[in-house]
Amino acid sequence: xxxxxxxxxxxxxxxxxxxxxxxxxxxxxxxxxxxxxxxxxxxxxxxxxxxxxxxxxxxxxxxxxxxxxxxxxxxxxxxxxxxxxxxxxxxxxxxxxxxxxxxxxxxxxxxxxxxxxxxxxxxxxxxxxxxxxxxxxxxxxxxxxxxxxxxxxxxxxxxxxxxxxxxxxxxxxxxxxxxxxxxxxxxxxxxxxxxxxxxxxxxxxxxxxxxxxxxxxxxxxxxxxxxxxxxxxxxxxxxxxxxxxxxxxxxxxxxxxxxxxxxxxxxxxxxxxxxxxxxxxxxxxxxxxxxxxxxxxxxxxxxxxxxxxxxxxxxxxxxxxxxxxxxxxxxxxxxxxxxxxxxx
Ligand code: PLP
Ligand code: COI
Numbered sequence: 001x002x003x004x005x006x007x008x009x010x011x012x013x014x015x016x017x018x019x020x021x022x023x024x025x026x027x028x029x030x031x032x033x034x035x036x037x038x039x040x041x042x043x044x045x046x047x048x049x050x051x052x053x054x055x056x057x058x059x060x061x062x063x064x065x066x067x068x069x070x071x072x073x074x075x076x077x078x079x080x081x082x083x084x085x086x087x088x089x090x091x092x093x094x095x096x097x098x099x100x101x102x103x104x105x106x107x108x109x110x111x112x113x114x115x116x117x118x119x120x121x122x123x124x125x126x127x128x129x130x131x132x133x134x135x136x137x138x139x140x141x142x143x144x145x146x147x148x149x150x151x152x153x154x155x156x157x158x159x160x161x162x163x164x165x166x167x168x169x170x171x172x173x174x175x176x177x178x179x180x181x182x183x184x185x186x187x188x189x190x191x192x193x194x195x196x197x198x199x200x201x202x203x204x205x206x207x208x209x210x211x212x213x214x215x216x217x218x219x220x221x222x223x224x225x226x227x228x229x230x231x232x233x234x235x236x237x238x239x240x241x242x243x244x245x246x247x248x249x250x251x252x253x254x255x256x257x258x259x260x261x262x263x264x265x266x267x268x269x270x271x272x273x274x275x276x277x278x279x280x281x282x283x284x285x286x287x288x289x290x291x292x293x294x295x296x297x298x299x300x301x302x303x304x305x306x307x308x309x310x311x312x313x314x315x316x317x318x319x320x321x322x323x324x325x326x327x328x329x330x331x332x333x334x335x336x337x338x339x340x341x342x343x344x
Contacts, residue, residue: 005113005115005152007115007116007119007121007152007154008119008120008121008154009154010115010121010152010153010154011153011154012124012153012154012155012156012283013151013153014149014151015113015151015152016039017109017110017113017149017150017151018037018109018110018112018113019035019036019037019106019109019110020035020036020037020039020106020147020148020149021033021034021035021102021103021105021106021109021147021148021149022034022035022036022145022146022147022148023094023098023102023145023146024132024143024144024145024146025092025094025143025144025145025146026142026143030092030094030098030146033098033101033102033105035105035106035109039149041145041147043130043132043145044132044133044134045134046134046135046136047130047131047132047133047134047135047141048131048132048133048135048139048140048141049130049131049132049141049185051135051136052131052138053184053185053186053189054089054091054130054131054140054141055089055128055129055130055131055184055185055186056082056085056086056088056089056091056129056182056183056184056185057082057085057126057127057128057129057183057185058078058079058081058082058126058127058128058183059078059124059125059126059281059282059283060072060073060074060075060078060103060124060125060127060245060282061073061122061123061124061125061153061282061330062107062114062122062123062125062150062344063114063117063122063123063330063331063332064114064115064116064117065117065331065332065333066117066118066331066332066333067332068117069332069343069344070107070111070114070343070344071330071331071332071341071342071343071344072100072103072104072107072125072341072342072343072344073245073282073329073330073340073341074245074249074340074341075099075100075103075104075342076096076100076342077245077248078099078103078127078245079094079095079096079099079100080096081183081243081245082094082099082127082129082183083096084181084182085129085182085183085184086129086144088179088182088184089131089140089141089184090140091129091131091140091141091144092144093129093144093146094146099127099146100342102127102146102148103125103127103148104342104344105148106125106148106149106150107123107125107150107344108344110123110150113150113151113152114152115152117331119154120154120155120159121152121153121154122152122153122330123150123151123152123153124150124151124152124153124282124283125148125149125150126148126149126150126151127146127147127148128145128146128147128148128149129144129145129146130144130145130147131143131144132144132145153283156222156283156284156285156287157204157205157284157287158204158287159287160286160287160288160314160315160320160323161288161313161314162287162288162289162290162310162311162312162313162314162315163203163204163205163279163287163288163289163290164202164203164204164205164289164290164291164292164293165203165204165205165206165207165220165279165289165291165292165293166198166201166203166205166206166207166292166293166294166295166298167207167209167268167292167293167294167295168194168198168206168207168208168209168221168298169209169214169294169295169296169297170194170296170297170298170299171190171191171193171194171298172190172208172211173187173190173191173194173208173211173218173221173240174187174190174208174211174218174240174241175211175240176210176211176212176239176240177239178211178240180218180219180238180239180240180241180242181239181240181241181242181243182242183242187242191206191208191221194206194221194298195221197298197299198298201298203293204287204289205220205221205222205223205279205287205289206220206221207219207220207225207289207292208220208221209268210238210240211240214268215267215268216236216238216265216266216267216268217236217266217267217268217270217271218236218238218240218241219236219238219240219241219242219244220279222279222281222283222284223244223246223279223280223281223283223284223287224236224241224242224244224246224247224279224280224281225241225266225277225278225279225280226247226250226277226278226280227266227274227275227276227277227278227309228259228274228275228276228277228316228318228319229273229274229275230275231258231259231260232259232260232261232262233250233251233254233255233259233260233261233262233322234262234264234266234274235247235251235261235262235263235266236263236264236265236266237263237264237265238265244280244281245282246280246281246282246285246286246326247280247281249326249338249340250280250286250322250326251263252338253322253325253326254322256325256337257318257321257322257325259318268294271292271307272307274307274309275309275310275316275318276288276309276310276315276316276317276318276319277289277292277307277309278315278316278319285323285326285327286315286319286322286323286326288309288310288314288315288316288319289309290308290309290310290311290312291306291307291308291309291312292306292307292309293305293306294306294307329341
């Protein structure tokens, strides 16, 4: 199978692999995890996940190292975050150990889809928690399906080629006291329509300001916001952004490099002062952003202000250094001094 995939052009799309790891929570307990090769699940039409978005998920990556070892990047952090999402939905969630073991068994069953070392591709692992018991009333799900699937992926958007972004003022992704800090399926539904509008306008990313005041930076629709300002790594402190594991890792690596890490509210005007701006996350890794347009509405041609950062052709120097470090740890070419990788 490996030979039939063009690793340089994998894209970011689902592929049928060998197996999905599954377990069902019913009557107060999880069934023994199984590997299944049928990707078409049968779900009751009244399942809460289909009607009321009783669903949350995770995203993490496995890498084939230069030393031939297979590394899963920070799976316990994903397990922990899934538990916080599930707790918000009042749904059962597998233990961290069960989560990690099922991710590992999914990767193991699909090793032929794990890209070789040396290509900018990885195996994206997607753990999914779905409420499946039939219901019509508005309740948390009592029966929960946990499925871990994976697919080989390359760059999510442009890789290290900078993209343009637009400030999304007339749609909100997350309410001020809402669910932005959890990885709920519902959050992504909220951003679907503005995303489509932004893409039609030619932007690669949408930057959400805080919903309450529209005066501070929150995050991108698919990733966190981080900026380099002189020798500082600056990222928003906000209750509405997803606590990104990539961002947390980059903050640590920035501190290791002697940068000052500033996690604090960022006023929109401060965008004018940043040297480098990036989207960061599992899918995007680090995607440089070379321009952010401020538009009062995504339906109107009016651009009230444009902020530009670095070169439109390449990643900023400090960001690139951080990119090389995180990718080095994931590939096993740099020492994993923080103990982030779990080896298969
Ligand atoms: N923010 C949003 C809205 C996301 O969807 C993601 C992707 O998971 C992130 C941030 C980045 O989080 P992580 O680095 O844990 O993948
Ligand atoms: C990830 O980065 O893992 C995500 O879940 C983002 C998604 C939009 C692909």
